[in-house]
Amino acid sequence: MNKDEELLVALRKVIRAIDLRSKQLNKDVGLTGPQLLVMQNVGKDPGIMARQVAENITLSPATVTSILDRLEIKQLVHRVRSTEDKRKVGLFLTEKGQDILQDAPLPFQEHFTNRFTQLEEWEQSQMVATMQRIAKMMDAQNIDASPLLEVGNLADKVEVDIAPTTDKTKK
Amino acid sequence: MNKDEELLVALRKVIRAIDLRSKQLNKDVGLTGPQLLVMQNVGKDPGIMARQVAENITLSPATVTSILDRLEIKQLVHRVRSTEDKRKVGLFLTEKGQDILQDAPLPFQEHFTNRFTQLEEWEQSQMVATMQRIAKMMDAQNIDASPLLEVGNLADKVEVDIAPTTDKTKK
DNA sequence: GTAAAATAGTTTCAGCACGAATTAATATTC
DNA sequence: GAATATTAATTCGTGCTGAAACTATTTTAC
Numbered sequence: 118m119n120k121d122e123e124l125l126v127a128l129r130k131v132i133r134a135i136d137l138r139s140k141q142l143n144k145d146v147g148l149t150g151p152q153l154l155v156m157q158n159v160g161k162d163p164g165i166m167a168r169q170v171a172e173n174i175t176l177s178p179a180t181v182t183s184i185l186d187r188l189e190i191k192q193l194v195h196r197v198r199s200t201e202d203k204r205k206v207g208l209f210l211t212e213k214g215q216d217i218l219q220d221a222p223l224p225f226q227e228h229f230t231n232r233f234t235q236l237e238e239w240e241q242s243q244m245v246a247t248m249q250r251i252a253k254m255m256d257a258q259n260i261d262a263s264p265l266l267e268v269g270n271l272a273d274k275v276e277v278d279i280a281p282t283t284d285k286t287k288k
Numbered sequence: 289m290n291k292d293e294e295l296l297v298a299l300r301k302v303i304r305a306i307d308l309r310s311k312q313l314n315k316d317v318g319l320t321g322p323q324l325l326v327m328q329n330v331g332k333d334p335g336i337m338a339r340q341v342a343e344n345i346t347l348s349p350a351t352v353t354s355i356l357d358r359l360e361i362k363q364l365v366h367r368v369r370s371t372e373d374k375r376k377v378g379l380f381l382t383e384k385g386q387d388i389l390q391d392a393p394l395p396f397q398e399h400f401t402n403r404f405t406q407l408e409e410w411e412q413s414q415m416v417a418t419m420q421r422i423a424k425m426m427d428a429q430n431i432d433a434s435p436l437l438e439v440g441n442l443a444d445k446v447e448v449d450i451a452p453t454t455d456k457t458k459k
Numbered sequence: 460g461t462a463a464a465a466t467a468g469t470t471t472c473a474g475c476a477c478g479a480a481t482t483a484a485t486a487t488t489c
Numbered sequence: 490g491a492a493t494a495t496t497a498a499t500t501c502g503t504g505c506t507g508a509a510a511c512t513a514t515t516t517t518a519c
Contacts, residue, residue, distance in 0.1 A: 124412075129346045132303055135303070244418050252301040252302045254404065
């Protein structure tokens with residue numbers, strides 16, 4: 118088997134592990150991984166816009182909308198339309214949501230996190246760097262789509278600008 | 289941000305990239321990534337059982353069934369119930385399926401694969417090892433959860449030696 | 460002021476993904 | 490041979506996912 122195939126097989130296993138963990142979470146505490154991620158974002162930054170949450174956790178707005186629907190049905194999150202700009206929707210945890218978030222487990226496997234934090238510092242760094250590099254290499258397709266960029270040294274030049282903090286103040 | 293959080297953010301990006309690629313594939317050639325993976329498996333090993341395919345690509349049997357449904361509707365794959373053991377279903381590509389598989393692009397980003405194969409040998413190995421290690425660390429929860437099954441050589445399952453770590457001699 | 464563009468969010472639609480329950484067939488045990 | 494267990498595949502229900510189309514609103518351009 119080629120190395121790239123091996124890599125992708127390993128990747129599939131990781132993806133599956135995350136999905137399974139999410140489903141187990143749902144059984145245990147009634148929240149899936151993505152739902153927990155959204156709630157953490159809202160809890161950390163009350164009033165945050167849906168768009169911002171989507172960017173933070175690397176999901177499309179449509180997906181976040183559907184997740185918010187479920188969270189609102191469960192009475193864990195509250196949507197409040199802004200009065201000054203009625204396009205915007207601020208997000209807040211309900212009391213019940215805050216309580217649940219308090220003693221909710223980690224969104225991604227606590228087992229994994231525990232193990233990971235036990236590694237040597239340099240090993241952690243190395244793993245992070247590798248993952249980020251893979252992410253960057255995969256993202257490259259999007260950049261290819263726009264012919265404007267000059268590609269000299271790919272590994273160094275490819276930059277993905279995902280979430281610029283809102284500087285919509287002036288435009 | 290903690291290192292483990294950074295790692296998981298990068299992971300989310302990779303997962304998203306794979307999903308986006310799959311959807312783009314579907315638009316381009318009418319086949320998603322998982323569909324293509326199934327077809328490759330069937331093409332490589334005609335008559336293969338559904339169960340085996342599921343294992344090969346790390347998916348549950350239920351998922352493979354639904355994928356096969358779509359492939360059969362598109363007339364790309366043919367299901368043939370075994371006569372000797374009628375529980376079993378053998379899978380075969382139709383002629384149309386073979387044609388399409390021939391000039392189908394790579395299931396995972398060709399951009400990525402190209403870039404990856406251009407890396408130095410040691411870098412590839414290192415990336416593969418890291419991914420496998422992450423996969424293993426995440427998988428550990430399953431093993432922890434069912435201590436009943438493991439009788440003697442748990443050590444073999446849990447602590448299989450990962451490829452010689454990092455070739456730091458070349459940094 | 461009005462037309463055009465941009466923005467935030469939603470809806471719709473199709474596919475992926477899995478566990479649990481189910482069906483059908485085969486294997487095992489007594 | 491009949492009861493029991495196992496196996497292969499499917500069905501069902503639910504959630505995640507994003508593109509595309511849509512609504513409503515705000516901003517920009519003329």
